[in-house]
Each structure stands twice: as C-alpha cells, then as structure tokens.
Amino acid sequence: MVWGCFAGGIKGPLIFCDENKEGNERINSNTYIRILNSHLYPFQRTVRELTGRAANFQQDNAPIHTTKITRLKKNKISRKAFPRTVDELKVALSDEWENLDYSIFEEVVSSMPRRINGVLEAKGGPTHY
Structure with a gap:
C-alpha cells in the first residue's frame, strides 16, 4: 500500500x-x-x-479508484521487466511517481466541481465517479 x-x-x-x-x-x-x-x-x-x-x-474514503481520470492512461509504464519482489515494486512505483506528468494533477483538480455536484445530487449516496 x-x-x-x-x-x-x-x-x-x-x-x-x-x-x-x-x-x-x-x-x-x-x-x-x-x-x-x-x-x-x-x-x-x-x-x-x-x-x-x-x-x-x-x-474520498474509496478503497479503489476506478474512474477514467484516475487510471493514469497518459503515463504508460515502459519497464522492460515487471517487478518481481516487493523491493523492485517499490523502486518501480517511486520511479513512476517521480515521472508522473503534472497534467494528471490538473485533471483531478479540474474535475472536483463536477464530482462535488455529483455527490450533492446523489445526496451523499453513490455517484458514477
């Protein structure tokens, strides 16, 4: 985690x-x-x-984020070999975090008014986000 x-x-x-x-x-x-x-x-x-x-x-207390914007499609992982150990995974995650395009953050921030309205319309219930 x-x-x-x-x-x-x-x-x-x-x-x-x-x-x-x-x-x-x-x-x-x-x-x-x-x-x-x-x-x-x-x-x-x-x-x-x-x-x-x-x-x-x-x-947002969601255990898993499945919305289109959080799938990070713009940041393709270009590793020749996928991690096989926890330590290799940590290195890979650190590298990807370091190389993450800042436009992802802008997209998340700009989507917040739409997400908030969705929660308000659902009166706190589930939304499609």
Whole structure:
C-alpha cells in the first residue's frame, strides 16, 4: 500500500505504508496517522512557504479508484521487466511517481466541481465517479 499527495503542481512524497508501521502491527489507522504526521503536515508547510496559500487535505474514503481520470492512461509504464519482489515494486512505483506528468494533477483538480455536484445530487449516496 502506498500513499502520496500533491497540491496544484507541487508533488509530495510517495510513502510506502509498510515502512511506517510499528513491529508486527497491521497497516491500520495508527499507521495512517503516523504517515500524516510525518509526511502530510511537513508537505503542507512546504506548500504554504512556496505559494503563500494553505494546502487543503482531501480524501474520498474509496478503497479503489476506478474512474477514467484516475487510471493514469497518459503515463504508460515502459519497464522492460515487471517487478518481481516487493523491493523492485517499490523502486518501480517511486520511479513512476517521480515521472508522473503534472497534467494528471490538473485533471483531478479540474474535475472536483463536477464530482462535488455529483455527490450533492446523489445526496451523499453513490455517484458514477
């Protein structure tokens, strides 16, 4: 499991959740809080320093994102060999995160008013996003 963040065109870190758990603990809310404390809050401070504006934290609680915009079709993975171990996967994910086109972030941000309207129209129920 990985966690990442962005604010406008500023990309935050890509964090591997298993590296932020304690001992034999499962990845749970304690792990998540640890990640937010260690990585999100410093990123928000950096965004404020760079832009003079606060970065808002938003999450949608969806376990899987299946919308067209989040499939990242524009960023094709061009690896000769697919990862076979967890460490190789982490390297591959880090590389892809580093090379992610900023236009993906712009598309996500520009889709938010439409997504919010969909939630409002569904009165908080499921939407097609």
